[in-house]
Amino acid sequence: MIQREQLEGPQKVTWCPGCGNFGILSALKKAVMKLDVKHENLVIVSGIGCSGKLPHYINLNCFHSLHGRAVPVATGVHLVNQDLKVFVHAGDGDCLGEGLGHLLHAARRNVDLAVFIHNNGVMGLTKGQFSPTAPLGYVSKTSPPPPGAPMKPVSVLGLAIGSGATFVARGFTARQEELADLMVEAFNHTGFAVLDIIQPCVTWNRKLTWSYYNERVYSLVEAGHDETDKMKAIERAEEGDDKIPLGILYREAAPDLSTGIALPEDGRLKDHETDLNALQEIIDRFII
Ligand SMILES: Cc1ncc(C[n+]2csc(CCOP(=O)(O)OP(=O)(O)O)c2C)c(N)n1
Ligand code: SF4
Ligand SMILES: [Mg+2]
Numbered sequence: 001m002i003q004r005e006q007l008e009g010p011q012k013v014t015w016c017p018g019c020g021n022f023g024i025l026s027a028l029k030k031a032v033m034k035l036d037v038k039h040e041n042l043v044i045v046s047g048i049g050c051s052g053k054l055p056h057y058i059n060l061n062c063f064h065s066l067h068g069r070a071v072p073v074a075t076g077v078h079l080v081n082q083d084l085k086v087f088v089h090a091g092d093g094d095c096l097g098e099g100l101g102h103l104l105h106a107a108r109r110n111v112d113l114a115v116f117i118h119n120n121g122v123m124g125l126t127k128g129q130f131s132p133t134a135p136l137g138y139v140s141k142t143s144p145p146p147p148g149a150p151m152k153p154v155s156v157l158g159l160a161i162g163s164g165a166t167f168v169a170r171g172f173t174a175r176q177e178e179l180a181d182l183m184v185e186a187f188n189h190t191g192f193a194v195l196d197i198i199q200p201c202v203t204w205n206r207k208l209t210w211s212y213y214n215e216r217v218y219s220l221v222e223a224g225h226d227e228t229d230k231m232k233a234i235e236r237a238e239e240g241d242d243k244i245p246l247g248i249l250y251r252e253a254a255p256d257l258s259t260g261i262a263l264p265e266d267g268r269l270k271d272h273e274t275d276l277n278a279l280q281e282i283i284d285r286f287i288i
């Protein structure tokens with residue numbers, strides 16, 4: 001079992017005070033301590049954004065990749081090292097904007113990954129432009145003047161279910177224990193798991209605030225939701241702005257992408273010896 005001391009990251013956290021990302025980091029620590037996985041076998045791949053900095057603040061193997069590209073990087077890491085537990089942290093701008101194609105195709109392929117989406121309705125790192133999940137009419141510093149964003153937000157959960165993700169859920173950073181439990185469920189699921197995490201950005205998003213969400217969320221468990229009912233799950237995903245379901249919307253058991261894909265004959269990539277001199281020669285070719 002992973003101990004809390006093993007997870008302490010050396011870097012100073014630079015998120016704004018009151019940011020919802022703190023709750024996600026805290027829930028993640030709780031979740032990985034509940035897993036039956038060795039510390040060295042966990043790998044985070046993140047995108048670029050405030051969300052993408054999460055791996056800096058927790059001591060786990062990580063790859064801080066490019067904006068919109070965390071899912072394909074994670075797919076590669078997973079496919080050539082299938083004994084590793086690979087998961088993604090990405091922002092709503094990252095994986096529902098530039099990276100949306102990657103997300104949908106990974107869902108279609110049912111890649112065995114957990115994707116944790118930090119959903120704050122804005123591009124936080126680049127100073128608050130509206131993101132693909134900003135509501136219709138949302139006014140940000142870069143949206144058109146009032147009446148604001150001229151299009152509806154993408155339906156994160158509906159897209160995930162419709163594209164073939166086999167575990168689709170939503171958590172709220174304010175509800176730490178529930179969020180940690182949802183992360184554990186996502187980790188333990190075999191196949192593509194999408195966990196949409198409501199994460200208020202206190203600096204830029206003056207509409208989607210902590211109280212906005214607190215007034216609208218409801219529990220799928222308390223509502224008696226059947227997580228095997230795909231049509232009902234889509235219906236709940238599309239309920240509208242004023243009813244925000246929390247919990248597992250949809251789960252099914254299905255073969256994941258690695259089923260039937262042979263590993264390299266000479267073993268997992270991480271077990272290969274690295275020829276550092278050959279690597280240096282490659283790096284040198286890019287340095288003028
Ligand atoms: C390929 C590429 N496109 C755009 C950018 C600029 N960029 C960096 S972070 C970011 C937005 C991040 O928003 P989001 O993914 O929602 O993350 P948040 O900061 O809100 O957590 C953008 C557009 C970039 N770094 N690389
Ligand atoms: S800009 Fe927003 S998302 Fe980024 S750290 Fe600050 S509060 Fe959090
Ligand atoms: Mg964002």
